[in-house]
Amino acid sequence: MQSLESTQYRGRFTLHPPDDFFDNLYIRGFLDTWISFLISVAYGGANWSEKKKGRCSIEAMLTIDPSGKLKRHFVALIDPEVRDQIWSSEPYREGYNAAILVVGAAYNRLYPDDPDPILAEAKPLAIMIEKSSIQDLDPLQNKISSLAAAITILTINKYVTDKWSGDIS
Numbered sequence: 001m002q003s004l005e006s007t008q009y010r011g012r013f014t015l016h017p018p019d020d021f022f023d024n025l026y027i028r029g030f031l032d033t034w035i036s037f038l039i040s041v042a043y044g045g046a047n048w049s050e051k052k053k054g055r056c057s058i059e060a061m062l063t064i065d066p067s068g069k070l071k072r073h074f075v076a077l078i079d080p081e082v083r084d085q086i087w088s089s090e091p092y093r094e095g096y097n098a099a100i101l102v103v104g105a106a107y108n109r110l111y112p113d114d115p116d117p118i119l120a121e122a123k124p125l126a127i128m129i130e131k132s133s134i135q136d137l138d139p140l141q142n143k144i145s146s147l148a149a150a151i152t153i154l155t156i157n158k159y160v161t162d163k164w165s166g167d168i169s
Contacts, residue, residue: 017164018164021164022065022067022069022070022073023069023073024091024163025086025089025091025092025095026091026092026094026095026098026159026163027095027159027160028070028073028086028092028095029091029092029093029094029095029096029098029099030095030096030098030099030155030156031061031064031070031095031099032057032074032095032096032099033095033096033099033100033103034099034102034103035056035057035060035061036053036057037099037100037103037104038060038103039053039056039057039060041103041107041109042107043056057074058071058074058075061074094159095156095159098118098151098155098156098159099156101116101118101119101122101151101155102148102151102152102155102156105119105122105144105147105148105151106144106145106148107144108144110147118151118154118155119151121154122147122150122151122153122154123147123150125150125153125154126143126146126147126149126150127146129146129149129150130142130143130146133145133146
């Protein structure tokens, strides 16, 4: 499995994804959900107006994807038929669920007895990550960030690598 770190898609500080990257429903489900949860959890935006959340989402999307493709897909969700079709698709739902796990782990919002199979698979990997991380971190924060990293590896990182590694030269 080749990492995107050393490929044509990643410059020194900027990700240069394949042209179809932001058209992919898994990626869109992950990013839509990740941005939405960060607005609510990290930025305290749970009670913001829909307009303010939408503006913040669009700014985040334009930061992630300066071409505007991600933003155009997001704006298209205003149409209820498009929204229902996209939100009900299996790849979008998988990306959505992956983002919930990543953000939930990063903000310590997951239930310890959550039966999610990805979470179960992530726990031993998180222990390995935790043991190899910087020891100066607060132990609880180290445990939380290690679990979030493990879930990221098993979800979005695995998906991207599996989907586009054949395109990597």
